[in-house]
Amino acid sequence: MTTTVDIIARTRKKAGPRRSAAASIGVSVGAAALFLSVGVALLGPLLAPEDPVAISGRPRLGPSSEHLLGTDQLGRDLLSRVLHGGWSVIAVPTAATLVAFGVGAAIGVWTGLAGGRRDVVTSRAVDVLISLPPLLMAIVFISAFGSSAVVLVGVTALFFVPRVVRVVRGTTAAVIASDYVAASRARGDSTAQILRRDVVPNISGQLVVEFGARLSNVVMFVATLNYLGLGVHPPQPSWGLMVAENTLLLRTNPLAALVPAALIAALAVGVSLVSDRVAERLAVDVAAP
Amino acid sequence: MTVVLRVSGLTVDYAGPVRVVRDVGFELRRGRLLGLVGESGSGKSTAALAAIGVTQGLRREAGSSLLDGTDLCALSVGRVRRFWGRRIGYVPQEIGGALHPTFRVRTQFRETLRLNAGLDKRAADPAAAELLAAVNVPDSALRRYPHELSGGQLQRVALALALAPDPDVLVLDEPTTGLDVNSQQQVAAVLRRAVRERGVAALFISHDLALLSEVADDVAVMYAGEIVETGPVTAVLHEPRHPYTRALLNALPSPLEAVTTEGIPGVPPGRAVEGECGFASRCPHVTVSCREAVPALVSIEDGRAVRCVRHRELRLTAVADRRRASTEPDARAVLDVVDLTCAYGTTTAAEGVSLRVHEGSVTALVGESGSGKSTLGRAIAGLLRPVSGEIRLGGEPLPAEPRKRTGEQRHHIQLIFQNPSTSLNPRRTVGDLLRHVTRRFVAGDRAAREAAIAETLAAVQLDPAVLDRYPGQLSGGQRQRVAIAAAFVARPRLVVCDEITSGQDVSVQAAILATLADLRRRLGTSVLFISHDLGVVRSIADHVYVMRHGRIVESGHTEEVFGAPRDDYTRSLLDAVPAIQPAVPSEGMPPEAVHEGSAS
């Protein structure tokens, strides 16, 4: 039985949920962080004063007018390295997430639609694959196959596909089990029609949310691989690798390690906060009465 | 009889100008049970909870609730907490909702007896056993966890738990919702006995007038946040003075006789209405004076009160003659089910079922939860492959594998589900759905299809504007009417209705039934009506089949089966269903109405 409060709450939904100012600030901060880090990553190479792999000064210098962030162990300009180092942590994760999503969503819908034995087998397989520790496996694979961009994208996608499959399968299965799909089937709608009319519109919101969440995970994952030296090859710069390289400079020139670390944080947090907000937005729209 | 709790002028607001409850007053007397009845949005739960000091984030604007001279509403949470449990008991609506899921029953009794009655473990255990005995629950339940008890047992344990500290007041919030008819009867019986024997003053919130007629001594009817009528239960139900009460009674079907039901046009406001009578927009007797001001609750004779400026003029007889004319069945069969067996995995849901739906008739399939009636309905509608047996449409056998049914066959059997919130695709508009259905099943060009849609919408009394709306933007009643429209727009020969009125308010239910009856009459469609509600079935069905544990136990013309049931199970079902007894046409009204077949 709906209570009076439910009915009132329902009619008030148009006015929007009561978002506290702090929560809105959170989203703005996230968007700003995302904008900043992506901006630096994409536009940085155009603005860098020096060649990031060339030695342009004496090693271990602090910030100066010539080298705004100082120089690293080998004497390379840190600012230029930072400006060039973001590309890999944007390109690879985006590509990997798209691949993982494409493959994972396809498998998820396919198996959710089928149900029955096909579903059970796929679900078991997914359960087992998910229980393999992703970072560990990625390390092994990369040490075996090298760390070219293709391998990175491939390995990352490989270990995130099962997660995507699980979520998409779950949502699809829930839709398939609903009464309105039963009604469509009773009417004689073909599988293609059910897919188009009933399944896709009702899972798309969830898919978008899932994409955002995965992208956030994958950014962290790739940055971590870079940190461990398993991503971009030295002497090419990448933010993750720079954190590792410059840890020893922490006492003398903390910026060397902290700036790239902060940029990674900004990117990851930005993606996460913005996708959370999108999720909320969609949930409000899709809310059941 | 002593007044234990005196509520007056209670007014509760929700965030500013929305008034949820206005000027509510009632008295709870020792050993008597007051039924607070209303449909969704009437404010009954809010009023009852506010009366015992529960605010739920709402704001008490005015009024008081006096228990022994103390105004519960004026106390802080810390202070009123001392009354809860000790002097006020509460039984919630959700089955098992009173019990902590991971504690044994015995632990929960010990907890409340220790903190509220000062009993230690040794004294608490026998007290708990005695309480359980009073509600007909065996001792062994003490050792169990909640998930090991049945629904009926859970609610009776909840009652015992609330009564354990021997409170003065007992509030029950629709405690029998979701229970099957027999469990409901058991709960009602133990409740009545407990109230009398312990002298507790009870408040029973419900939407079920028939149930209240058997359980309550007095009744208060709520609408749009206000009490519109109060008085002893038999008097109010036999001679209602407020138009809403009368309309509610007109909408109520009865298992005791075949009556037609009538819905109430419009929708309830869901909050108190300013400046005029809350029911004015839907009242058949409305005049100018009704819209001038909010009517006051006026006392009339015999402890009754009514809130209507025209109550004196409107002293008509309780209900018009609603007896339903019986129809002559057509000999031809539109649907024949022959020796059908259906299963879900390894469980057999229906076994060896045979039934026939005559052309143009309404045939009901009645049974409780788990009887297999829904499974049967799904098999007929082509959602389930039967294990064995045959289904014939118009004499022609349907293929065993539902996927092999032809378009023509699918056309002529349509299914309407119970819950329109889940049976309509939330991401497609009503228009999209209807056009999709007509494209498949209605011959002719686009104009012909649009005409069919328009005609059907009119027949279900939905505004054409609804075509652009999403299901989420419609009320429950409107959604069900969309589902009905989607089934009928194809002009099928048979419509299978699976519990389409369950979970709806009485007035909405009546409207749905009226719509169904109207469509059927116009189009000559046959209906297989699946339901657990005997009153509804008696009010619309020509034939009835009674199902139990997957088998048909009795069948025949509705009046024959209900009037003179042959099977014991049918008889027990009829006995257990609550019903408002028809008025005894004599001057001396018996002080207590006769309760049919009540256990004690």
Next chain:
Amino acid sequence: MRAILTKALTGLVTGLLTVMLASMVVFAAVEVLPRDPARTALGNESTEEQRAAFREEYGLNDPAPVRYARWAGGMLRGDFGVSVISRRPIADELWPRLGRTALLALTALLISVALGIPLAARAARRPGGAFDTVANLLSTGVSAVPEFVVGIGLVYVFASWLGLLPVLSNGVENGQWVGLILPALALGLAAVSYVFRFARVGVAETAGSPFVRSARLRGFSERRLTWRHVLPVASSAVVNVVALNAIYLLGGVIVVENLFAYPGLGTMLIGGVRDNDLPTIEAVAVVTAALLVAVNVAADALVAVLNPRTRQRAAAAESHEPEVAAP
């Protein structure tokens, strides 16, 4: 009782299968290595004969399934092979490091639960309030940040700036347990935000359930409600989530160890990768996977014990009749 045992057994079997699968995956990946281990070990100046002898000595010429069986069999007997670089048995290094990594992982898990749940309870007390909003924002932020970034931040603050704790933790080998603090904290903070978010939802949902409302209307104090009624029920939901994600959360242990030079399996693994020391890579990968899976299985078992409903579910399934609307 039988239900718990069956569940525990299934969990154990699944865990073992997972480890076996992991070992096969690891072995297969390493097998396909284009680089020549002989050349790597002996250097570029080595002759072909020397390399051939090396391959013969290490049995690198046998077919893959044979080598897998030999390797897996060896591990089950405790023989993890010999490091190509150091020429010493891997097992010598492995056991002490396994112990230290397990210690780090469990400490981090404990920190996350000990902090996460009370914080969640406090936040859920007043949903939408100041504490709740701030905590939610912080946890979303921290959980999005990679562990090494959290780690470097901690190092900077506590080691570099405040000078309170050592930057590197390799002193742990010699019993300087203070080196455990920062790595455990880094790993734990990442996990805390995760635990907090799920606990907060769990607590909020539980607090809104009918049985809590009924208990409140029995006059029990808010404190009693929180600790005796809400948290026990919410906690089992939380433990459930943590159990499901233990492997994912603790994958970060590798990174954290490397950041702090903590002498555990993570540093051994990366060291092996840097040196192209195949046997080490294989052995450490499998043992690390086994450790993570073990934590997961233990957590699953804990969930089953905590919640009597899961305990009884198998038994109850037969005796109960279907409840609500008939299918």
